[in-house]
Amino acid sequence: MKTEDHSNVIVYFGNEYVPLREARVSILTHALHYGTGVFDGIRGYWDERQEQLFLVRPMEHFRRWKANSGILRIGIAPDASTLCGITVELVRRNHFHSHIYVRPVAYKSAERIGVVPDELDAFSVIAVPFGDYLDSRHGLHAGVVSWRRIEDNAIPGRAKICGSYVNSALASDEARRNGFDEAIFLTEEGHVAEGATCNIFLVRGGKLITPSPAENILEGITRNCVIELAHTELHLDVIERPVDRSELYLADEIFFTGTAVEIAPVTRVDHRAVGSGAIGPVSAELRFLYLEATRGHLPHYRHWLLPTFDLKPPEAAEPEPELAAVGDGDLWGV
Numbered sequence: 001m002k003t004e005d006h007s008n009v010i011v012y013f014g015n016e017y018v019p020l021r022e023a024r025v026s027i028l029t030h031a032l033h034y035g036t037g038v039f040d041g042i043r044g045y046w047d048e049r050q051e052q053l054f055l056v057r058p059m060e061h062f063r064r065w066k067a068n069s070g071i072l073r074i075g076i077a078p079d080a081s082t083l084c085g086i087t088v089e090l091v092r093r094n095h096f097h098s099h100i101y102v103r104p105v106a107y108k109s110a111e112r113i114g115v116v117p118d119e120l121d122a123f124s125v126i127a128v129p130f131g132d133y134l135d136s137r138h139g140l141h142a143g144v145v146s147w148r149r150i151e152d153n154a155i156p157g158r159a160k161i162c163g164s165y166v167n168s169a170l171a172s173d174e175a176r177r178n179g180f181d182e183a184i185f186l187t188e189e190g191h192v193a194e195g196a197t198c199n200i201f202l203v204r205g206g207k208l209i210t211p212s213p214a215e216n217i218l219e220g221i222t223r224n225c226v227i228e229l230a231h232t233e234l235h236l237d238v239i240e241r242p243v244d245r246s247e248l249y250l251a252d253e254i255f256f257t258g259t260a261v262e263i264a265p266v267t268r269v270d271h272r273a274v275g276s277g278a279i280g281p282v283s284a285e286l287r288f289l290y291l292e293a294t295r296g297h298l299p300h301y302r303h304w305l306l307p308t309f310d311l312k313p314p315e316a317a318e319p320e321p322e323l324a325a326v327g328d329g330d331l332w333g334v
């Protein structure tokens with residue numbers, strides 16, 4: 001993965017806007033040693049035609065981040081709408097005219113040895129230009145890894161706790177070294193949980209299936225978007241239930257969902273073709289709808305988005321486009 005120089009990007013740190021190169025924490029910071037931080041990830045999509053950068057469901061992300069930080073007893077003073085305002089300000093100060101990724105992180109900030117956390121908390125919001133996380137245009141090859149998904153009673157996986165991402169890092173490393181694009185975690189009981197950085201859906205016999213939140217998954221916001229799109233647009237209900245590993249090999253379609261991966265079809269799993277081995281119609285349609293919705297092209301889902309620049313006056317705005325045919329190659333890899 002290429003490392004880009006973001007040192008001049010303006011970030012929110014210590015209650016002020018500063019260049020990233022000045023946002024520094026001590027080597028003794030509690031969160032660095034013990035993983036006692038909680039983060040989130042939000043996408044912002046630049047739409048050239050509307051000259052607008054849309055943040056995708058920022059209120060939901062900030063609410064989740066604040067609630068999950070409470071599991072570690074980390075307090076984040078601003079409410080979700082103030083945090084949205086901070087993010088809009090970051091977009092404007094950085095003059096972003098490209099897709100971005102927003103990374104809020106809250107952490108135990110005491111500078112001392114000793115694992116017992118105290119009440120010293122800090123947070124930061126970082127936004128950087130960001131393109132594709134995985135190139136899923138032609139479908140991914142996913143592999144079940146030997147690492148098991150962390151148990152809620154060990155480290156709650158639903159909380160996006162910094163330390164718990166060692167689990168995802170080990171899984172991603174193993175998957176990549178074994179030639180896979182993304183890892184699939186099983187739970188200690190042997191059920192399918194999720195990817196290393198994403199939730200998972202299967203299509204079997206015309207039904208959309210996904211592991212329930214009780215399977216140690218992160219309760220993904222993209223997962224919720226897909227459940228809504230599937231129900232509203234495809235009239236498909238989603239069944240949340242335990243999924244066996246062998247169901248991966250019998251599925252007609254599999255896809256991952258996540259802020260970074262978006263909707264990523266899986267066409268091979270553990271060296272076996274998924275269905276026909278090509279991207280299936282449900283995955284293609286949901287991906288198309290999600291990308292259209294998150295770029296502000298579908299009025300019905302506009303409430304998911306927060307525009308960051310002043311809106312064009314209505315007379316200058318172009319008409320909403322007709323929904324292009326599903327499978328229109330233009331949207332792949334935007």
Ligand SMILES: Cc1ncc(COP(=O)(O)O)c(C=O)c1O
Nearest residue numbers: 197198199218220221222258259
């Ligand atoms: C382990 C894990 N599961 C699922 C997801 C997907 O969650 P969301 O759709 O809210 O980005 C992520 C990404 O944040 C993740 O890290």
